[in-house]
Amino acid sequence: MEEIGKNEIxxxxxxxxxxxxxxDKKGKVSLVNSAxxxxxxxxxxxxxxxxxxxxxxxxxxKYIFYLLGEEIKEVxxxxxxxxxxxxxxxxxxxxxxxxxxxxxxxxxxxVTREKTADKMKTEFVSVAAHQLRTPLSAIKWIFEKxxxxxxxxxxxxxxxxxxxxxxxxxxxxxxxNDLLDIVRIEEGREVYKLASSDFEKVLxxxxxxxxxVMKKRNIKFEYxxxxxxxxxxxxxxxxxxxxxxxxxDNAIRYTPPGGIVRVEVEADREKLKFSIxxxxxxxxxxxxIHVFKKFFRSSNAIKFQTEGNGIGLYIAxxxxxxxxxxxxxxxxENKGTTFYFTLPIKK
Amino acid sequence: xxxxxxxxxxxxxLRSLLSDKLRxxxxxxxxxxxxxxxxxxxxxxxxxxxxxxxxxxxIDGYExxxxxxxxxxxxxxxIMVLSNLGQQEEIxxxxxxxxxxxxxxxxxxxxxxSQKINEIINS
Numbered sequence: 134m135e136e137i138g139k140n141e142i143x144x145x146x147x148x149x150x151x152x153x154x155x156x157d158k159k160g161k162v163s164l165v166n167s168a169x170x171x172x173x174x175x176x177x178x179x180x181x182x183x184x185x186x187x188x189x190x191x192x193x194x195k196y197i198f199y200l201l202g203e204e205i206k207e208v209x210x211x212x213x214x215x216x217x218x219x220x221x222x223x224x225x226x227x228x229x230x231x232x233x234x235x236x237x238x239x240x241x242x243x244v245t246r247e248k249t250a251d252k253m254k255t256e257f258v259s260v261a262a263h264q265l266r267t268p269l270s271a272i273k274w275i276f277e278k279x280x281x282x283x284x285x286x287x288x289x290x291x292x293x294x295x296x297x298x299x300x301x302x303x304x305x306x307x308x309x310n311d312l313l314d315i316v317r318i319e320e321g322r323e324v325y326k327l328a329s330s331d332f333e334k335v336l337x338x339x340x341x342x343x344x345x346v347m348k349k350r351n352i353k354f355e356y357x358x359x360x361x362x363x364x365x366x367x368x369x370x371x372x373x374x375x376x377x378x379x380x381x382d383n384a385i386r387y388t389p390p391g392g393i394v395r396v397e398v399e400a401d402r403e404k405l406k407f408s409i410x411x412x413x414x415x416x417x418x419x420x421x422i423h424v425f426k427k428f429f430r431s432s433n434a435i436k437f438q439t440e441g442n443g444i445g446l447y448i449a450x451x452x453x454x455x456x457x458x459x460x461x462x463x464x465x466e467n468k469g470t471t472f473y474f475t476l477p478i479k480k
Numbered sequence: 481x482x483x484x485x486x487x488x489x490x491x492x493x494l495r496s497l498l499s500d501k502l503r504x505x506x507x508x509x510x511x512x513x514x515x516x517x518x519x520x521x522x523x524x525x526x527x528x529x530x531x532x533x534x535x536x537x538x539i540d541g542y543e544x545x546x547x548x549x550x551x552x553x554x555x556x557x558x559i560m561v562l563s564n565l566g567q568q569e570e571i572x573x574x575x576x577x578x579x580x581x582x583x584x585x586x587x588x589x590x591x592x593x594s595q596k597i598n599e600i601i602n603s
Contacts (some may be wrong), residue, residue: 262537266564266586267491274497274590306586313566 152221152241154197156205158234160184172221172241173197184325197239201225203241205237212244220248259317262309269309273302311444315427329365332373332405333358336398339377343385351390357397363395366405367479372452379445380409380472386438387415387470404458406477410471416464424462425450449474482508483601486527488518488544489562490536494585498531501590502597515539519547522554528601531593534563534574542577549578560601562593 136391137145145154152169156162161184165177173193180187180194185205193215200206200213200223207225214220224241228235276298279285287295340356347354384394392412399406414433416424423429430443453460457477462468485507489495492513499509510525512518515536522530522544530548536542541561548554558580563570566584574582579599583593 263564266584267494270564270585271493271497272489273586274494274501277589277591278500309586367488 150243152239152243153241153331154180154241155228155236156185156239157236160205160236163236169241170219172215172219172243197223201239205239207237210242210335212248217247218245220245255316258312262313262316264311266306269302269306273299273306276302277455308442311442314448315444326369326371327367328370330368330370330373332363332366332368332407335370335374335397336377336407339374339381340396342378343381347385347394350366350385350388352385353393354390355393355395357395358399359400363398363400363405364478368456368476369452373456373476376449376452376474377407379449380474383445384409384411384413384470384472386441387411387434392469400478402478405474406473406475408471408473410469415466415468416462417466421464425460482506483528484508484510484525486510486512486518486521486530488512488515488527488530488541489533490514491533497590498593501594505598507592507597513537515541515544517528518544522548522557523551526554527557529597530557530559531562531597532579534557534561534565534570542573545574545577545579560596560600579583 146164147166150168151396152172153166154162154169155164161182162180163182165180170177174379175191180191185198185201188198196213196215199376200211201208203451205225207227209224210222211224212220213223219279220243222244224240224242225237226240228238247459276295279286280292280295280299328450340354344354381394383394388394388411394412395410397408397410413445414437417433420429420431424431425446426443427447428443429447430441434441450460453474453476456470460472462470462472483511485502487495487498487502487509489498489511490513495511495513499511501510510521510527512521516538518530518532518536519539521527532541536544539547541563543558545561547557548557555578559578561574561579561582562585563582564573564585564586571582581596585595588596
């Protein structure tokens, strides 16, 4: 095979549809392709040999500086909105050759179409869900009216049917509410209200609301508090509370009576780590890869508990990710499951 | 005298279910099917409470709220939003404009709505 010459490589880089900006090891721009020129409406002559600080002088290039900073941070698929209906996904990687650092390459991928389609889908679900609520309210209220109308002299069986009608309407309403929650979280609209908060306080208030249920289901609850006082965590308390609630709810729901649910919180200087273990039904090995997917419910979960919609963990993952944390689990079928998440501690 | 409730709601079936329920509870009920008529009736009838939908033909519920609160004659009439919108920013907007309370329609039974009305009127 013939080796590709330098000119050919340059031609390839020039012609690919992704934008490329290369910084040499001194942090000076050493290559710009035409896609990058188009994205940022600049000519390569104007930036070749310049440092990233100089990007601030350009109308659009300055967003690269805002995203990557002076040190040209390595990022992976970070979204950058340039306005004018142009959204790029930015990835920065080190260029290594035989152990030598040759600089960094900024790869710019146009995702405008995908993002627009996503947004339309989100808006569609939101509108559809709102419109579903109107007839659902009507169904619910009509049943309610029937059940209270004494002149109808309904027998027990008819009364029962009406109650089931109300329950079914309520079930659909709660699915619609969940759908709207998903849409909101996908939009990321609400996860950015970060405030310095007391994690244990949030945790305790969730645990409090589940005490009664755990007693009723004869589940023993254990809490291992952190060995020293936790620092305040930058988080959206409402959303983190929802994560804890979803995890605790699952642990209780999928643990047979007589079982144990254990919560543990620990922290080092960088992060807080939360874990919740149960002695429940576990997750089948083959299904583990699907656990965080939207609407997924494991085959044994469906048999064990008919109710559930398969979005709790999906929402939890989105929220934790939006906080810069991680979420994962370990599980063995018929033995139990432990879910973990971390939240960064920022100084 | 019976307390007077104005229902501003464009969906006929919802309006009539609400009216029936509130009449049974002993309220005097008047209705409006759009924002324009709603505003007129707030001014003319001075109800003890307004149940206000947000998505309405013509001027929407937010605008009704804004204008009712701007007008010194009607500013004191308590307005309870009863809508199928329910995102936080929508709720916040309505409360900022002066709504006394905000209920998502499908999440409440007629009985619960009637209780909330009583709570506000008697407070």
